[in-house]
Every structure is written in C-alpha cells, then in structure tokens.
Amino acid sequence: MHDKIREFIFENFLFNAEGSALDNDASFLETGIIDSTGMLELVNWIQETYGFEVDDTELVPENLDSVNRLAIYIDRKTQAATRVSG
Amino acid sequence: MLVHDYLIRSAERFPEKTALVHGGRRTSYSELLSLASSVSSWLRHAGVEKGDRVAILNDDPREYISSYFGILMAGGIVVALNTDTSARTLGAQISGCGVSAAITQAKFMGYLRDLGKGVTSLKSVAASGLKPSDAGDEGYALSDLKDAFVFPPGTPARSARADLAQVIYTSGTTGGSSAVTLRHSNLAANTASIIEYLKLGEGDSVMAVLPFFYSYGNSVMLTHIAAGGRLVVNQNFLYPNLILDQMAAEEVTGFSGVPSTYAILLNRSALRRYKFPALRYMTQAGGAMPPRLAREMKSVFPDVDFYVMYGQTEASARLSYLEPHELLRKAGSVGKAIPGVLLEVLDEGGGPVGPGETGEIVASGENIMAGYWREPEKTARVLKNGKLWTGDLARVDEEGFIYIVSRKSDIIKCGSHRIHPAEIEEVLAEHAAVHESAVIGVEDEILGEALKALVVLKTGYQCSRNELLQHLKALLPSYKVPQHIDFIPELPKTSSGKIKRALLKTPSAPGSPGSIGQRSQKEAG
Numbered sequence: 001m002h003d004k005i006r007e008f009i010f011e012n013f014l015f016n017a018e019g020s021a022l023d024n025d026a027s028f029l030e031t032g033i034i035d036s037t038g039m040l041e042l043v044n045w046i047q048e049t050y051g052f053e054v055d056d057t058e059l060v061p062e063n064l065d066s067v068n069r070l071a072i073y074i075d076r077k078t079q080a081a082t083r084v085s086g
Numbered sequence: 087m088l089v090h091d092y093l094i095r096s097a098e099r100f101p102e103k104t105a106l107v108h109g110g111r112r113t114s115y116s117e118l119l120s121l122a123s124s125v126s127s128w129l130r131h132a133g134v135e136k137g138d139r140v141a142i143l144n145d146d147p148r149e150y151i152s153s154y155f156g157i158l159m160a161g162g163i164v165v166a167l168n169t170d171t172s173a174r175t176l177g178a179q180i181s182g183c184g185v186s187a188a189i190t191q192a193k194f195m196g197y198l199r200d201l202g203k204g205v206t207s208l209k210s211v212a213a214s215g216l217k218p219s220d221a222g223d224e225g226y227a228l229s230d231l232k233d234a235f236v237f238p239p240g241t242p243a244r245s246a247r248a249d250l251a252q253v254i255y256t257s258g259t260t261g262g263s264s265a266v267t268l269r270h271s272n273l274a275a276n277t278a279s280i281i282e283y284l285k286l287g288e289g290d291s292v293m294a295v296l297p298f299f300y301s302y303g304n305s306v307m308l309t310h311i312a313a314g315g316r317l318v319v320n321q322n323f324l325y326p327n328l329i330l331d332q333m334a335a336e337e338v339t340g341f342s343g344v345p346s347t348y349a350i351l352l353n354r355s356a357l358r359r360y361k362f363p364a365l366r367y368m369t370q371a372g373g374a375m376p377p378r379l380a381r382e383m384k385s386v387f388p389d390v391d392f393y394v395m396y397g398q399t400e401a402s403a404r405l406s407y408l409e410p411h412e413l414l415r416k417a418g419s420v421g422k423a424i425p426g427v428l429l430e431v432l433d434e435g436g437g438p439v440g441p442g443e444t445g446e447i448v449a450s451g452e453n454i455m456a457g458y459w460r461e462p463e464k465t466a467r468v469l470k471n472g473k474l475w476t477g478d479l480a481r482v483d484e485e486g487f488i489y490i491v492s493r494k495s496d497i498i499k500c501g502s503h504r505i506h507p508a509e510i511e512e513v514l515a516e517h518a519a520v521h522e523s524a525v526i527g528v529e530d531e532i533l534g535e536a537l538k539a540l541v542v543l544k545t546g547y548q549c550s551r552n553e554l555l556q557h558l559k560a561l562l563p564s565y566k567v568p569q570h571i572d573f574i575p576e577l578p579k580t581s582s583g584k585i586k587r588a589l590l591k592t593p594s595a596p597g598s599p600g601s602i603g604q605r606s607q608k609e610a611g
Binding site: 028 | 322323324325326327328346350353354355356357359501532533552555556559564565
C-alpha cells in the first residue's frame with residue numbers, strides 16, 4: 001500500500017527525481033509537494049485505484065496529508081467496503 | 087492619498103481592531119502599523135532611499151503586509167515576488183528592476199545566496215527565522231527589527247501621488263515576463279473604486295485565499311486595509327474544507343477567488359453542507375469563468391451577491407464588473423467599466439466597433455500603470471495617448487455589456503497564474519534532446535487552462551516525458567511545469583516560420599497533438 005502511494009506521488013509530483021526523499025510522515029501541506037490541483041489528481045487516483053468514493057467531507061488533512069495517513073485512510077475505507085459487500 | 091496612508095489612517099481610527107487573522111494569530115491595526123514602522127526604520131538604516139526597489143519574498147501574511155507598508159513609508163517601491171520560484175526566475179526579477187533590499191524568510195535565503203555574481207544590486211536582506219549569527223554582514227534577522235528600530239509611527243518619507251509605489255511581475259500582454267510599475271495614484275484610484283462598488287466598510291472581513299503578490303490578491307489586501315476591514319488569510323488551498331470551516335468560524339462577509347477556486351469549491355469540497363449567514367458577496371476575476379460555474383455558485387448561495395470582474399495587472403487590478411443582479415441575464419459578460427474607468431472596444435484604426443462586432447478593449451483612467459519597468463518600447467506598444475490597449479478582444483451588446491471573445495496575446499491563464507509560453511519554451515530548448523517546442527493552453531475544468539507542451543525532438547535523440555519534467559522542474563517554478571507533454575514530429579508554421587498556435591489547439595488539424603500524440607510518446611519513450 002505504502003509503496004503504491006509513494007510510486008504515484010513520485011511519478012506525478014516528484015517526476016521520479018533521483019535522490020528525492022519522501023518521509024512517509026511528511027505533511028503535503030507543510031512540504032508543498034502537492035498543490036491544490038495535485039490533490040484533486042490524488043483523490044481521483046484513489047477512487048479509480050481502490051474503487052471507493054471519497055466523500056467531500058473526507059477531504060481533510062487527517063485522511064490525506066501524508067503517505068501514512070493515506071494508507072490508513074485507504075485501508076479503513078476498503079475494509080468498510082469489503083464488510084458492506086460481504 | 088498615498089498607499090501607506092491606508093494603514094496609518096486605519097490604525098488611527100481603529101487601533102485595537104483586528105486587521106489580520108492568520109493561523110490562529112490576530113494582529114491589530116496598531117500592531118501592524120508598529121511592525122511596518124520598524125520595517126521602514128530598518129530600511130532607512132540600511133540606506134534605502136526614495137525610489138529604491140525593495141523585494142518581499144515572504145509567505146507569512148503578517149510579515150508580508152507590514153513589509154509592504156513599511157517599504158512605502160520608507161519611500162521605497164514594493165517589488166512583491168512569487169514565493170513559488172526558482173533561483174533563475176528570482177535572479178532575473180531582482181536584477182531586472184535593481185532591487186537593493188529584500189525582506190524574506192530563512193527558508194528562502196538559499197535562493198538569495200545562490201543568485202551569484204550576476205545580481206549586484208542587492209545589498210541588504212532581512213529575514214525572519216534567521217539566527218542573528220547567520221545573518222552575515224548584509225543580513226538582518228527580522229524578528230529583531232521591532233526592538234532594534236522603534237521609531238514613532240507617522241513619519242513616512244515624502245512621497246508624492248505620482249511616485250511609483252509598486253512593481254508587479256506578470257506575463258505581460260506583449261510577451262515574456264513584464265514588470266508592471268504602478269504609482270501611488272494608480273493603486274489609490276483603483277482601491278477607491280473597488281471599495282465603492284463592493285460597498286466595503288469597516289464591518290467587512292474577507293477570506294483571502296489568493297496570494298498578495300499578484301494584483302488581484304494585492305487589491306483584496308489594499309481595499310480591506312483602506313476600509314478598516316479584516317483580512318482572514320489562508321493562502322493554502324490544499325484542503326478547501328479547512329477554508330470553509332474558517333469562513334464560518336470567522337463570519338467573513340466576503341470571498342474572492344479565481345475560476346479554479348470556485349471549480350474546486352464546487353467539485354471537491356463540502357461547500358453545500360455549509361451555511362455562511364454573514365457572507366455578503368463573492369468576487370471572481372483572473373480569467374474567464376464558465377457561466378455554468380457562476381450559476382452553480384448562485385444556486386448554492388442565492389442570497390450572496392456574486393461579482394464577475396475583469397482586469398489586468400497593468401490597470402492596478404480592476405477594469406470592469408458585472409452587477410450581481412445581472413449575473414443570469416448577462417451570463418458570460420464581464421459587465422461594464424468600474425467607477426473612474428472608461429472602457430472602449432476599438433478596431434485596429436482606433437474607431438469604435440458597432441454592437442456585436444469584435445474589437446480590442448482599450449482602457450483609460452487613473453488606475454492605468456506608469457509603464458513596464460525601464461522598457462519604453464514595450465510600454466509604447468500598449469500605452470498610447472494614456473490609454474491601455476489590453477490585448478483582450480471583446481464585443482459589446484446593445485446595452486453596453488462587454489463580452490470577452492479572446493486574448494490577442496498567447497498568455498495562458500492557468501489557475502491563478504498568467505504564463506507566457508515563451509518562458510517554458512526557452513527552458514525546454516535548453517534540453518539537449520529538444521529541437522523545438524510550443525506550449526499551449528488546453529481547456530481544463532478546474533484550472534481554466536492547463537499547460538500542454540508539444541515537443542519536437544532532435545533527430546536521433548530520445549527523451550522521456552519524465553526526463554523533460556525533471557529538467558523543467560529544476561529550472562522553473564512548479565506552476566510553470568506543464569501538466570501535459572506530447573512529442574510530435576514537427577510544429578505547424580506559417581511561411582514566415584511563426585508557430586501556428588491556434589492550429590495546435592485544434593484536435594483534428596494535421597500535425598496537431600490529437601492526431602499524433604499517442605504514438606510519439608512511445609517512440610520517444
């Protein structure tokens with residue numbers, strides 16, 4: 001999960017730049033890695049890749065503002081979806 | 087009225103009133119004036135004289151605003167710079183208008199130190215967050231300013247209304263980056279006009295999300311300080327719901343955005359779940375907004391006045407607005423001239439066009455710039471007999487409402503930024519594999535226009551999209567890095583060798599990206 005998220009971020013926002021370090025706890029808000037339109041791309045990617053709808057109220061730093069937070073959020077949402085469908 | 091008088095007068099009238107809210111911190115008018123006075127004192131101590139250019143490279147609103155007024159109080163000219171920058175851009179801007187002092191933050195000191203020998207004008211730097219021991223001979227830690235140089239407020243340098251107050255870098259209508267120079271009188275005329283038609287008063291407070299270094303954000307800042315209002319500032323739009331929370335908590339009366347701001351709010355926020363009983367108006371400028379978005383905003387907030395506006399940096403910001411009650415009846419129009427401005431739509435010979443015919447918008451009024459910094463020829467191309475030829479093509483209906491048809495120049499309006507394609511094409515040309523390129527704006531639901539680079543590689547060379555993106559990112563601010571890159575075999579050109587940009591935007595045209603984009607990426611990959 002973490003690797004997949006990192007791969008998307010490196011591919012789209014860091015352009016696979018060599019030597020670019022990205023701490024899994026680094027805040028996107030503070031580091032400026034992602035801008036407001038980049039955040040839209042990220043949310044679209046999450047929806048397409050993991051097959052769930054990101055509700056407008058969920059677009060908050062607690063869910064999205066680092067690789068680790070994204071992983072926890074996606075995990076929680078996909079598990080919830082599994083429970084509903086199961 | 088001089089521009090710094092706004093702060094001095096509001097501090098006299100409302101000393102304890104909150105002028106600024108940012109990150110949970112509240113700054114009163116008297117505090118803001120005190121900080122500005124300290125900045126002014128430091129600048130005079132540093133040898134800054136009347137008419138000297140002083141840069142602000144600072145994303146802290148409290149420091150930005152106090153520096154802005156402090157520079158003017160010292161008789162200097164504000165050169166407010168985009169903090170999303172690169173060493174190359176910064177070097178060109180600082181040397182371009184001979185900046186002699188800068189007020190910044192420790193995090194930007196790396197850029198300033200990297201400027202190198204090409205930039206000789208910069209003598210003094212004050213930076214917040216800098217340890218005094220790191221400041222060096224010419225640097226000064228901003229946190230110490232207040233204690234070190236306390237002068238009584240109200241002793242500003244003797245500026246006149248005709249003196250220059252500000253330089254704003256923008257992608258000008260005539261190509262390349264332009265340094266627009268604005269007099270005190272230009273900014274004061276525009277500020278008074280905006281206050282009049284938005285009916286701003288001391289009871290107003292605005293959610294300021296736009297950067298102050300562009301003319302739209304600059305006008306939001308100036309109008310509220312002049313009116314004695316309150317600025318609630320959050321210039322990071324990554325999580326719009328946080329902005330909406332703050333708008334509700336602070337009971338703001340106004341909101342200003344560019345088309346992409348409203349597109350994001352409507353499509354990617356919980357906007358419809360909020361109620362803002364205090365919100366009185368919203369403004370939109372910075373490029374054409376699809377009427378559909380304006381209608382949607384109006385349907386979400388039927389009781390809030392929605393102002394569609396139009397302007398240029400060359401006009402200190404504002405030229406026209408559409409009365410909110412005409413929003414639906416005159417959808418797509420930018421309205422009529424603001425108070426104090428005359429707008430004409432003229433043909434190439436300078437005569438007025440008839441109703442429904444297309445011509446160029448020509449503006450006159452006290453808000454029109456002095457010119458581009460030390461570029462008389464470039465200035466003469468747009469300022470003729472005191473009138474500004476905007477480069478924007480428009481038609482006027484029988485009731486006098488103006489509709490923008492297209493822009494004469496190649497400037498791309500991407501989000502809140504104006505970008506000239508040449509700035510990106512020049513950097514692309516520096517890559518060893520690139521033969522030539524053309525950068526165009528393509529329609530984008532959120533950004534208005536997204537940047538697309540069409541690249542022709544040199545024969546025998548290979549280069550991937552990511553390699554080019556890395557190259558661009560190293561040399562350009564991130565907002566100038568194209569969202570799309572297509573490799574194409576050749577660029578369509580006129581017989582004189584000029585790129586046919588309009589043809590590149592047509593997907594079905596021969597040689598256009600639509601017809602060859604898919605194969606070329608693979609080939610070049």
